[in-house]
Amino acid sequence: MDIRKTGLIALIAAVPLIAVLPLPDFWITQLNYIGLYSLTSLGLVLLTGIGGLTSFGQAAFVGIGAYTTAWFTLNLGYSPWVTLFIGLAFTAISALVVGVITLRMSGHYLPLATIAWGLSLYYTMGNLDALGKYDGLLGIKSLSIAGFDIGQGRAFFVLTWAILLMLAFALLHLLDSRAGRAIRAMKGGSQMAEAMGISTFRYKVTIFVLAALFASVAGWLLAHFQRTVNPSAFGLKMGIEYLFMAVLGGVGHVWGAIAGAGLIKLLDDQLQVLLPKLIGTSGSYEVIVFGIAMVLVLKYLPDGLWSLVERKLPRKQRKVDWANAAALPERSKPAAGEVVLDVQAIRKQFGGLTAVNDISFQIQAGQIVGLIGPNGAGKSTTFNLITGVLGMTSGQVVFRGQAVGGKPSREISRLGMARTFQHVKMIADMTVLENVALGAHTRGSKGVLPAMLRTNRAEEQRLFREAQRQLERIGMGAYLHEQAGNLAMGPQRLMEIARALCADPALLLLDEPAAGLRHKEKQALADVLRQLQREGVSILLVEHDMDLVMQVCDHLVVMEFGTLLTQGTPAHVQQDPKVRAAYLGTEH
Structure with a gap:
């Protein structure tokens, strides 16, 4: 059997298996956070790694998804499953507005514009009474299906990773398509893509909105997992961390999003314990370590950690299944002498x-x-x-x-x-x-x-x-x-x-x-x-x-x-x- 296919089957089978194994609750919680972070990083793989657009504003879209479900469930008593789609609608509208305004920019202007967007939303969330200001919103109910409380443990793990794998496979399908080839063509500049008849601006806006929707789903899950939301989880620092996760794992690889999110989450927890012991004082020293690691990765492994795995995997030859496909319609040919x-x-x-x-x-x-x-x-x-x-x-x-x-x-x-x-x-x-x-x-x-x-x-x-x-x-x-x-x-x-x-x-x-x-x-x-x-x-x-x-x-x-x-x-x-x-x- 093909090694790639075997690996994917093993990954899918691992989700229900982990849920029934007697793992400590601590590790289930860690895997839940890794799944949530991976969802957001997955959008950055599409946006940055494939489309060539750098954004520091993903955390703000996570915030829209989280605050939407929190406010509607707490104040209007809506079902969380309804607020998911309300949050996606709000996210799509805001991403569309931001995208149309900013994606005509190029060079360093786009990253700066997304930083400004992230900061403005962070301070908006922190200053609105309706959103609890910097204390946020408390007492959010956990998710449930047909009366079964999903909670914050193993059932939540299965739900989160099922959504993550579903979106990962959807993204793989997208990249292997007419639209995916158009998105890939944009990374090297717009001239070739435009010459192929591709509206690069339309595709830029499309992938910006799509990445924002991935982040919104993560925010919806996060709100019901933590049962509270506050602006600290959606600030510029988290926007940078999400981008770092994608880059470290392999920003051009779908599975790199999961690898990067897992590595950063596990290292973050360990460094928060080890560094104060080594240095003898408390502080956010893990940020310094991540900054140094980011420089080293960009210098010596620009394609991320997953590229090392990718090199070891044999490239699967595409199955030729189009021999009997219908021919494409042809345009009328010029007459002789025309x-x-x-x-x-x-x-x-x-x-x-x-x-x-x-x-x-x-x-x-x-x-x-x-x-x-x-x-x-x-x-x-x-x-x-x-x-x-x-x-x-x-x-x-x-x-x-x-x-x-x-x-x-x-x-x-x-x-x-x-x-x-x-x-x-x-x-x-x-x-x-x-x-x-x-x-x-x-x-x-x-x-x-x-x-x-x-x-x-x-x-x-x-x-x-x-x-x-x-x-x-x-x-x-x-x-x-x-x-x-x-x-x-x-x-x-x-x-x-x-x-x-x-x-x-x-x-x-x-x-x-x-x-x-x-x-x-x-x-x-x-x-x-x-x-x-x-x-x-x-x-x-x-x-x-x-x-x-x-x-x-x-x-x-x-x-x-x-x-x-x-x-x-x-x-x-x-x-x-x-x-x-x-x-x-x-x-x-």
Whole structure:
């Protein structure tokens, strides 16, 4: 049996087993706290480890869940099971408001904004009479099911860990889905994700809210476990500790959340006893130890403790279960001779510098057009203007009869324009198949909830079937299950082309696909481009390798210092004295 599957079965079986074993109540209590902390850290795995967003405000969402159930049960006599959903609603609304305001920020602004959010909620909870100020709310009832009192011991342990494991598996399902691949794509920056048609802002808000909901569930459980709530458990200190738990355990690993929470909880208790004895005076010295440990982990083990376990576990190959899946619908193909792309006098100015000066050219269906010129000619800027990465100062780009100038790159992608990048952009720890399936994001529709509930399997099979088809189309069918980060430069470039083809584009834009390739790899690339042309794909090629350009292009557009030098067939361009002087060099 697969070692990973065996481990998961053992973990699930351990919960009822621990509940019936004659363990001391102290250890059951410890496991209860570890489960509660793990729930909150689980949200940080999604938010920080997978999505790349740093938040110190998780403790505040724990507080919303705890205070909501405390107030409604004490003052209005509501059932705790009703207050769970009320708390989730309050948490979702507050997280949505905070997310919409803060998630447009980048760099250090987002962590600072979540610190401000956490502090403001902490002091709000501590100063409201209705919430008991800093004394909090007392006398909260324990949870019960059909008259059975769950209490604070073994029954509570089973409930907490059942919820924890359920959400952990839901998160694993999410990460292995169309939505999960979109979330993973954001960590390396938004450019690649947006080029795949992904709304990165929408996904950022989604995972921020989802992480907050995980924390709210933990707060609801915590309130009925401790039977009292006060602001001290939801301040900035706890927000930092939750993040530390996730980082120490392995912020990019679902099971790292449990490992980190368990280690911190157990160490915290032991250090509180040992350090005062060693130092000879009382104080929160464990915080100093955790701070030093955090620095050491970030320095020497940035992927956390669970990464050590992950390295020992064999990577399971995905079961190929999509052979009989239905094909994805295809967009209408341009008719022969149709103008697919019409670039009309586009201009881009950066202050007083004109990087692109009134460039115009067309691409017809089935054509390969090369955009060439010396370094600094403005090729990449032109490429980015066409694909929506940059906004134009003036001019217009018309794609299949529709003006796309000023549209964001994700909307242009959805219309049927796909691209690769000058420097390969991929998710190194995903397989080649999963990276290529990311390109078909706009051809699917299942979101976060269907992924977590595992109701998206039919669509996943269709996406993987398409990804395999495109890999086989360009001769990379043998690399399906290879980890993308293990590929050499040539196969990585081809993988990017397969990913772009997964979008079923009417126009494929390739940004220096031959950069860094050896001679045989360039010949293989040329063969792929000719094959795509025979299949009716239109291509815009930005390239420095003139041998490749002359082999495959039907039409060349030559730029120099941001201006159009000339355009025409490769033979015409080769004989143009202006081009020979500026780029190809003159014969002696």
